[in-house]
Amino acid sequence: MYLQQLSVINFKNYAEARLELSPGVNAFTGNNGAGKTNLLDAIHYLSLCKSYFNPIDSQQIKQDADFFIINGLFERNGHTESVACSVKRNQKKQFKRNKKDYQRLADHIGLFPLVMVSPYDVSIIIEGSEERRRFIDNVISQTDNQYLDELIAYNKIVLNRNAVLKRMSENGRFDVSLLEVYNEQMVTLGIKIFEKRKAFMDAFTPIFNEHYRFISNGAEQVELIYQSQLIDGDFNELLLKNADRDRILQRTSVGIHRDDLLFSIHGMPMKKFGSQGQQKSFLIALKLAQYSFLYQQKGFKPLLLLDDIFDKLDNLRVTKLMQMVSDHNFGQVFITDTSDKRVAEVFNAIDVSLKLFNVTGGEVYAES
Template sequence: MILNSLSLINYKNFDSRSFELDAKINCFVGDNGVGKTNVLDAVYHLSFGKSYFNPVTSQNINHNADFFVIDGHYRKNDREEKVIVSAKRGQKKLIKRNGKAYERLSEHIGFLPLVIISPADRDLIIEGSSTRRKFIDGVISQSDNAYLNDLMSYTKILSQRNALLKYFAANRTYDPDTLGIYNEQMTALGTRIFKKRSAFLEAFKPIFQERYTAISGGRETVQLKYKSQLRDTPLDQLFTEALQKDRMMQYTTVGTHKDDLSLKIEGHHVKKFGSQGQQKSFLIALKLAQFDFIKKQSGTTPLLLLDDIFDKLDEKRVAQIINLVNDANFGQLLLTDTHSERTEAIVKEIHQSYKIFNL
């Protein structure tokens, strides 16, 4: 899959800008604040219908405008595909494929597979469990629409169950039948989610370990572990055991929305004991493994976006990443950097066609 051209109108700091892209490597260079990352975010927007960095749609509209339009022309499976994402202040965002609007955003997820590696990914290490769940869910959802629908249904029912628990407390009442209906629905959905997450991690871990070994030169060992309350106890039983606590706390304290991913290097948590270089290598390996997994599951080579990834890495790790990206396994690449000379030196080593855009 190739993104041939990209057009931006009133998107973030851009009034109007178009790019004719190279089929292999595209470099966006310039000082901080000129909009390099915004170009990558626009491409992400075309794949997922939302920004990677700011989910509030109105805040992605240029300050001087009332709307934005992102227009992408792709080549996929020998077919031309045109995708447009547009938003107007006070109105619902619109996503069109070949002139036809989607009724549900979930129908579009996975059509344009994409992996982004960004400094913002550090949240996977330093933030709470919800960030790591989103990572797992994002990988699975790009190739499994049924999983995405289960996830959306689970989130909706969880919200309803929490509202019911608050209602019980506020009105000093209790209705076990209504709560039981929510428990039953969440048990069915949560069990399917747990099973798919478990299967995904078992397939994903060896891919990740192979990628990390290649980046680090085999100097360190890494571990991923899926942590879930459902590993030892069925969800319906968890609901029964947590009933009094849920009523007291007025929210649902058990379920797959509490799952987490343990990230370790040499047996120690990356967050506490990993150096900046090790943390960055860990994240890059996670994302490259995500690329491998999605490519295998979808049968389509995802776009790979690299946002300022060469910062804080020693020359040896940069060289390892260059060698990985030079593999025929990869398709189209878009990257940003603040140093145009460094960028050109790097892409020349990859021995692929490229374009450099100075912003």
């Protein structure tokens, strides 16, 4: 599976652009702010129906325009398939495959799997648990087309239950029977999601450990642990035991929406005790493990998007990553960098062919 062609209209800083892509390595080079990362984000839209960086679709529309359109042609299973995404201001996003509208965007997720590696990924380590849950959910949703629907439904129930708790507090009346209805719905969906997350982590963790050992040359001992209140507790009992607490807090304090991942190095929290280099190694191992997991599950190689990594990684990690590229562990790769010379030297050194695009002020040209 690979992306043959990409075109955008009124997307971010692009009025219009059309690219014929290589099934191997494609590099977008140019100054900061030229629009290199925006091309990666357009590809992310085609795969996962949304921006990697900003959840508000209308904010991706070029200034002074009323809409944006992204089109892509993929080769998949020996066939060419078209994917199109369009957003008009104050209207619902439209998504089509082979010119047919989707009724549910969740039906598209996973057909064209993708892994993005970006400097913004450090938020997975330093920010709150929501970022780490989002990482888990992103991977699972590309392999299980029911998972996203279950997650959306569960989160909606939590929001409704929280609204009821707040209203009960304001009214001074606590309706146990109403909460039991929400509890039952939460338990049914929550257990399904928990079991899928646990099964994923059981399969994913050994893959992650293998990648981290490779990147770090086995220099450090790290751990990746899935934390959930449901591991050692019955979900319904947890809700009943915490009913008074929920009433005081006016929110649901237990459930799979509180799940987290624990990252540690030599038994200490990675966030506090990991160096910048160790944190970067951890993140790259996470993303490469995501790639390997998707490859195993889907039976074909996902797209790999590497945003500004040469500028953010030391030579050892760049060498390790490029060693994997040269071993043909990856399919189609997209890279952004400020220096076309640096990119060319890296890939010449590992004898991997490269298609270079120069990006300048919202315009992109293929170098001959």
